[in-house]
Amino acid sequence: MDKKVKVIPCSGIGKVYGLMAREAALKTVFELLPEKSETVCLAYIVTGDKEAKEKIEGFDCITVDGCPKMCASKNVSIAGGNVIEEVKVLDTVKEHKGKKFGSPTQLDADGEFVMDEIAAKIAKKINELN
C-alpha cells in the first residue's frame, strides 16, 4: 500500500444512490486519478480483520455515501482511516431535482451524468491535496 488517497464508497445495494456512490468512486480511482487514488473493499473493512485495518489505518480516505446512514464514513473511521472528506451523493442529487437516475442495478443517462459530477468533485479534492 502506498500513499494514494483511498476512495471508499458505500456501494449500497438497496437504492440507486448506492450505485452512484460506487460508480463515482470507481471512476475516480480507475479513470480520473489512478496514479493518486485507489479503493479498498468496504466489506473487508467491516470484517475488522487486522490486515483490512492496516490497509487504511492512518491513511487519508475520502468516503462516498449514498444515504444519510453514512456507512462508508462510519466504518472507515471505526477502522482508523483518516476521513478527510465525506462525499454525500444526495448533496449533488439535490441539484438535479425531478430527474430519474436509474436503479440500484443500472444507472440511466441522468444517473451517469450526476455520477460523473460526483467523481469530478472527488478528483478535485484529491488534486487539491497534491
Added chain:
Amino acid sequence: MSELKVGIISCSGEECLGGTISRLATRVVLEELKMISTVTLCLPLYLAGGEEERNFAKVFPTISVDGCDKLCAKRSTEKYSGKINGSVDVSKIIGNENALNTKIVRNKDLKDEHLQMVEEVASEIIKMISNLSPDSYKGKAFHGCSCGSE
C-alpha cells in the same frame, strides 16, 4: 400475519470483479425471483446501523454472496448478526482469476461474458434458496418491519 422471506447479503467488493458480480447477481435475484420473497441489507450497516440491522440474520434465513475467498459477507454476518443458512463464493463459480480481476470492476466495462457470470451466480443463489431446509425458517419470520431494502 408473518411472511416468510429470505435474506441475501452481498459483499459488493469494490476492488475486483468478483465483488461486482456478487452485487449484480444479488440484484438479479431480488428483482427477478418471484416464487419466494427476498430482502437484502447493505453489509456495512451492521456497524453503521443499529440493533434492527444487526438482527437481520436472526429475522431472515440468510444467504451470503461473496466475490472472493475472503468471504467478508459471510464472516461479517456471522460475527455481527447471526448464523447464516447458505454461502455463495463467486470465485468458486467464475474462477479465481476472474474473481480477482482488478481491471474490470465498473458496470460499464462488463462484457457479455461477465453478464453470463452474473446469471450463473444468480442461478446458484436461487438454487441455494430452493434448497433451504424448513429448519432454516424456524424462529425466523418477517413481521412487517422494514430493516432491509427489497
